[in-house]
Amino acid sequence: MEILSSSRRGYAGEDSPASAIGSGSASKYKSRLDNRSNKLSFYQSAPPLEVSLEDFELFAVDRLRVLKGLEDALSRGKKSEELESLVSELWRKHMRTPNAADMIDKDIISHFVLRLVYCRTEELRRWFLQMETTLFRHRFRLEPPDAQRMFMEECKLPYRAITNPEFETVKDKLGQVARSLNQPLPNADSIFYKVPFEEVPELVAGRRVFLQNGHAFVPMNQLAAIVVGQFRSRLSKALVLTNRKWTSTIAEKEKDRLTPIVETLGTWYLGPDYSKPNDNTEISLKDIDNLANSSFPLCMRHLFFKVKEDHHLKHGGRMQLGLFLKGVGLKLEDALAFWRAEFSQKVGVERFDKEYAYSIRHNYGKEGKRTDYSPYSCQKVIMSTPGVGDHHGCPYRHFSEENLRAALGKMGVNGITVDEVLRKTRERHYQLACTLTFEALHACSCDTGINHPNQYFSESQKILQAKNPVSESGESPVTPVKSKRS
Numbered sequence: 001m002e003i004l005s006s007s008r009r010g011y012a013g014e015d016s017p018a019s020a021i022g023s024g025s026a027s028k029y030k031s032r033l034d035n036r037s038n039k040l041s042f043y044q045s046a047p048p049l050e051v052s053l054e055d056f057e058l059f060a061v062d063r064l065r066v067l068k069g070l071e072d073a074l075s076r077g078k079k080s081e082e083l084e085s086l087v088s089e090l091w092r093k094h095m096r097t098p099n100a101a102d103m104i105d106k107d108i109i110s111h112f113v114l115r116l117v118y119c120r121t122e123e124l125r126r127w128f129l130q131m132e133t134t135l136f137r138h139r140f141r142l143e144p145p146d147a148q149r150m151f152m153e154e155c156k157l158p159y160r161a162i163t164n165p166e167f168e169t170v171k172d173k174l175g176q177v178a179r180s181l182n183q184p185l186p187n188a189d190s191i192f193y194k195v196p197f198e199e200v201p202e203l204v205a206g207r208r209v210f211l212q213n214g215h216a217f218v219p220m221n222q223l224a225a226i227v228v229g230q231f232r233s234r235l236s237k238a239l240v241l242t243n244r245k246w247t248s249t250i251a252e253k254e255k256d257r258l259t260p261i262v263e264t265l266g267t268w269y270l271g272p273d274y275s276k277p278n279d280n281t282e283i284s285l286k287d288i289d290n291l292a293n294s295s296f297p298l299c300m301r302h303l304f305f306k307v308k309e310d311h312h313l314k315h316g317g318r319m320q321l322g323l324f325l326k327g328v329g330l331k332l333e334d335a336l337a338f339w340r341a342e343f344s345q346k347v348g349v350e351r352f353d354k355e356y357a358y359s360i361r362h363n364y365g366k367e368g369k370r371t372d373y374s375p376y377s378c379q380k381v382i383m384s385t386p387g388v389g390d391h392h393g394c395p396y397r398h399f400s401e402e403n404l405r406a407a408l409g410k411m412g413v414n415g416i417t418v419d420e421v422l423r424k425t426r427e428r429h430y431q432l433a434c435t436l437t438f439e440a441l442h443a444c445s446c447d448t449g450i451n452h453p454n455q456y457f458s459e460s461q462k463i464l465q466a467k468n469p470v471s472e473s474g475e476s477p478v479t480p481v482k483s484k485r486s
Helices: 053-075 080-094 100-117 122-141 145-154 164-180 201-205 220-253 258-265 285-295 298-310 315-328 332-347 349-355 357-363 378-383 401-411 416-426 430-442 453-467
Strands: 192-196 210-212 215-219
Touching (some): 053 122, 053 258, 100 122, 100 220, 100 258, 122 220, 145 220, 164 210, 192 220, 201 215, 201 220, 215 220, 285 298, 285 332, 285 453, 298 453, 315 332, 315 357, 315 453, 332 349, 332 357, 349 357, 378 430, 401 416, 401 430, 416 430, 430 453
Antiparallel strands (some): 192 215, 210 215
16 A cells, blocks of 8 residues: 655555555545455555544554553453453543444554554564454454354455364364363364464464364364464564565655654653653752652662762763653752762763753753653663663663662562562563562552653652651651642
């Protein structure tokens, strides 16, 4: 398919991974898919649709909310039945439109936009493949059997149901498998599909199918394994091809239009805005050391004590920590005083004022374009790539296990919790590892999960202040963030 603008053709081709984009004045996409009989899709090729740039981005964000919700549920070990219920809820909340045909279009458009976003690195491709496959699996299972069979026929999958004579020859063997799984015995009305065994590895590994001459006999109630395997295989190949097109053609040709949107969506944060302190609160320099110990997440705590130790941070570390401090309520004057006090011990006051003070004022929107920059989200921190001598990034991703264990110990996290945190990091569930750390330190659950360093700080302060209210003397065992209104 092709991308169009009001003045020129962007790129074309049947397998292009983006929806057609209309001119900036277009407010509604034009559907040509009203005759689709099934709401599921293998997303083989982008449809001939026109969509505004606004919808291009909004649709992708809505789908991203579904995938992120699914990721959080998976990392928390939700059962299959819970996941199916969650998929229904997430889809209804974020993807539903008043018109059924429009919802199908939104599904396809959003998939292709995110395919473009997540094709760009091996890690992004791996995440998108896992989440989209999981989403498809549970959406397929929610369909009635007739709709599942119709979908297979529409997609022309190379599988056929066995005939009655074939069924009779293997009936006893199929019955043995059913008995071992405590399932009803098959009869003449039962439907089985004969597929190469290597295409249903999870069923073979779980001994849930009968094998004969290199083929697995898959019952109708296990049909998802066949279809999901095809979905995953096709999407995996498509992501690689999309990456080639992105790097060779699309990124450069669309550098002034789609490329900025695509690159932004890759680190999109879906939670509250922390560009300004919540609840009109602020922190003071005299309290900052205590707050770092009690309420900073590990990524910011590490940077804070590194600047205290080395009296210097490279640009990536200054940006990550500086915007975080701004978000938790450190005023510009105090921020300049904090960085000056540390850096001057290594580079001197004059050099600090000449080389570093401008960037701090810039982060607060007082220099340059006067942009009020937002603190980094967990996703942006995780996706950063610290080099030699850098200290920014996510410790759960970028630290060695030995260094992470030591850092957690300094925070007061020990024993079984550390082992569980390390297990989550090996599984690449970095935000859940941070959530487990938060829960261990605060002795309470965090059902929403940690999605932003400033969220960690805010939630920590709420819990600590609730546990340690200010006494009649006006003192508190913890250092509370003070309100600007007080």
